[in-house]
Amino acid sequence: MASxxxxxxxxxxxxxSYNKEDVTISELSNFLRVRLPTVNSMVxxxxxxxxxxxxxxxxxxxxxxxxxQAALILRKHRLTEMYLVEKMGFGWEEVHEIAEQVEHxxxxxxxxxxxxxxxxxxxxxxxxxxxxxxxxxxxxxQLRLSEAxxxxxxxxxxxxxxxxxxxxxxxxxxxxxxxxxxxxxxxPFDKSISVSYANHEFEILSHEVCNRIYIEILDESITGTKx
Amino acid sequence: MASxxxxxxxxxxxxxSYNKEDVTISELSNFLRVRLPTVNSMVxxxxxxxxxxxxxxxxxxxxxxxxxQAALILRKHRLTEMYLVEKMGFGWEEVHEIAEQVEHxxxxxxxxxxxxxxxxxxxxxxxxxxxxxxxxxxxxxQLRLSEAxxxxxxxxxxxxxxxxxxxxxxxxxxxxxxxxxxxxxxxPFDKSISVSYANHEFEILSHEVCNRIYIEILDESITGTKx
DNA sequence: ATATAATGTTAGATTAGTCTAACAATAAGT
DNA sequence: ACTTATTGTTAGACTAATCTAACATTATAT
Numbered sequence: 001m002a003s004x005x006x007x008x009x010x011x012x013x014x015x016x017s018y019n020k021e022d023v024t025i026s027e028l029s030n031f032l033r034v035r036l037p038t039v040n041s042m043v044x045x046x047x048x049x050x051x052x053x054x055x056x057x058x059x060x061x062x063x064x065x066x067x068x069q070a071a072l073i074l075r076k077h078r079l080t081e082m083y084l085v086e087k088m089g090f091g092w093e094e095v096h097e098i099a100e101q102v103e104h105x106x107x108x109x110x111x112x113x114x115x116x117x118x119x120x121x122x123x124x125x126x127x128x129x130x131x132x133x134x135x136x137x138x139x140x141x142q143l144r145l146s147e148a149x150x151x152x153x154x155x156x157x158x159x160x161x162x163x164x165x166x167x168x169x170x171x172x173x174x175x176x177x178x179x180x181x182x183x184x185x186x187x188p189f190d191k192s193i194s195v196s197y198a199n200h201e202f203e204i205l206s207h208e209v210c211n212r213i214y215i216e217i218l219d220e221s222i223t224g225t226k227x
Numbered sequence: 228m229a230s231x232x233x234x235x236x237x238x239x240x241x242x243x244s245y246n247k248e249d250v251t252i253s254e255l256s257n258f259l260r261v262r263l264p265t266v267n268s269m270v271x272x273x274x275x276x277x278x279x280x281x282x283x284x285x286x287x288x289x290x291x292x293x294x295x296q297a298a299l300i301l302r303k304h305r306l307t308e309m310y311l312v313e314k315m316g317f318g319w320e321e322v323h324e325i326a327e328q329v330e331h332x333x334x335x336x337x338x339x340x341x342x343x344x345x346x347x348x349x350x351x352x353x354x355x356x357x358x359x360x361x362x363x364x365x366x367x368x369q370l371r372l373s374e375a376x377x378x379x380x381x382x383x384x385x386x387x388x389x390x391x392x393x394x395x396x397x398x399x400x401x402x403x404x405x406x407x408x409x410x411x412x413x414x415p416f417d418k419s420i421s422v423s424y425a426n427h428e429f430e431i432l433s434h435e436v437c438n439r440i441y442i443e444i445l446d447e448s449i450t451g452t453k454x
Numbered sequence: 455a456t457a458t459a460a461t462g463t464t465a466g467a468t469t470a471g472t473c474t475a476a477c478a479a480t481a482a483g484t
Numbered sequence: 485a486c487t488t489a490t491t492g493t494t495a496g497a498c499t500a501a502t503c504t505a506a507c508a509t510t511a512t513a514t
Contacts, residue, residue: 035502036462042500098337105325232471263493266492284480
């Protein structure tokens with residue numbers, strides 16, 4: 001079995017290669033906050049184990065086996081996050097750090113028990129898909145709130161790169177997974193949008209915020225201002 | 228904070244110094260399945276951190292600080308075991324290996340949440356006391372089933388050194404924590420005892436088995452064969 | 455197209471945790 | 485009390501994961 005460190009490299013590679021085949025060593029170095037030569041030698045090691053494709057001075061990628069292993073770690077991470085929220089009463093902004101540790105626990109029974117007790121959830125508390133036991137990962141939502149049309153009626157479906165700061169911000173705004181949102185106006189100057197939802201009649205969300213929120217469209221236009 | 232390895236040494240020391248001040252390096256070596264020179268150098272390291280008392284060629288012991296740290300790890304271990312049994316439906320024979328990993332997770336919120344959700348349990352699933360947040364450990368039960376008198380009525384209170392094999396054996400015999408047992412006869416030859424309990428009208432338990440079972444006395448004599 | 459910047463590689467050092475081999479001190483047994 | 489056995493120590497090597505410094509290659513920009 002891969003060491004915790006190796007697992008973290010695999011997970012990082014999976015995350016960085018999301019809709020983009022190749023990853024560079026410096027991207028990995030940056031992501032993991034580890035120096036280039038360290039990454040370089042670890043990558044050679046993973047290549048030797050058949051987990052990554054790599055040739056000197058070339059970008060690297062996960063092999064099918066590497067991708068599978070990475071997805072199974074991600075599965076453990078996301079199952080844990082969901083368990084912490086659903087069964088242990090943590091907030092969605094508190095669970096990442098704990099799951100980061102729990103994901104390395106070596107016990108399939110432990111994670112299968114979580115999965116069963118939650119009734120095989122499809123996503124983690126931030127709306128990201130939980131890979132299945134074979135390492136298959138459902139496609140993530142592709143549409144962001146920043147791309148929604150004026151007048152559309154959408155549902156908050158997932159959060160990307162949800163730091164605990166951002167998630168706490170969403171808590172203060174009472175924006176949760178599943179919240180139905182009306183897009184009232186789009187300000188062309190700074191791409192901020194004004195919205196209404198639940199018992200919030202008027203809120204302005206910056207482009208930065210809208211870009212981190214994935215949505216499902218419920219209705220293209222509810223105001224009559226079609227198109 | 229101590230590394231996982233250091234934590235394991237501290238935990239081993241606590242366990243070996245249960246009712247016995249001093250521990251030798253070879254006892255530790257044996258217990259941890261690690262060679263003497265390795266233990267020797269780790270002990271020096273722990274001494275430097277003020278966690279153990281140690282002088283060349285002398286037996287060692289935990290300092291108050293070392294004992295406290297060890298007890299807090301034991302707390303995390305036992306809370307986890309109890310949580311796995313109570314909230315996740317594991318058998319008492321399955322939880323040790325998982326808890327051995329979970330105990331190193333660095334998140335007080337995680338363990339405090341477990342504790343709250345179980346209503347602050349006093350013991351783990353094997354009847355061993357869970358140390359409190361300050362590292363205080365309640366006295367373990369001292370009386371073993373092997374010391375019970377003929378005719379006494381006792382309750383199974385705890386299991387010591389409960390390997391999963393032994394715990395599975397108890398499962399097959401339907402002997403659980405809390406089971407009320409009548410001590411029918413004590414065979415002087417091999418110190419085996421015959422007992423009745425629940426829907427088991429007659430069972431013979433070897434001395435080896437009885438020696439690993441801690442009891443509480445419910446009644447010194449129920450048969451009239453007083454004393 | 456050549457200089458400069460960015461990225462990647464190699465070499466060598468460091469720390470944690472482990473080992474074996476050789477030696478030293480303490481304990482045990484007649 | 486002396487020999488032997490047990491236990492403990494030191495020295496030196498190894499692997500994993502990290503680092504810095506120096507150098508090499510590839511990409512970028514005028």
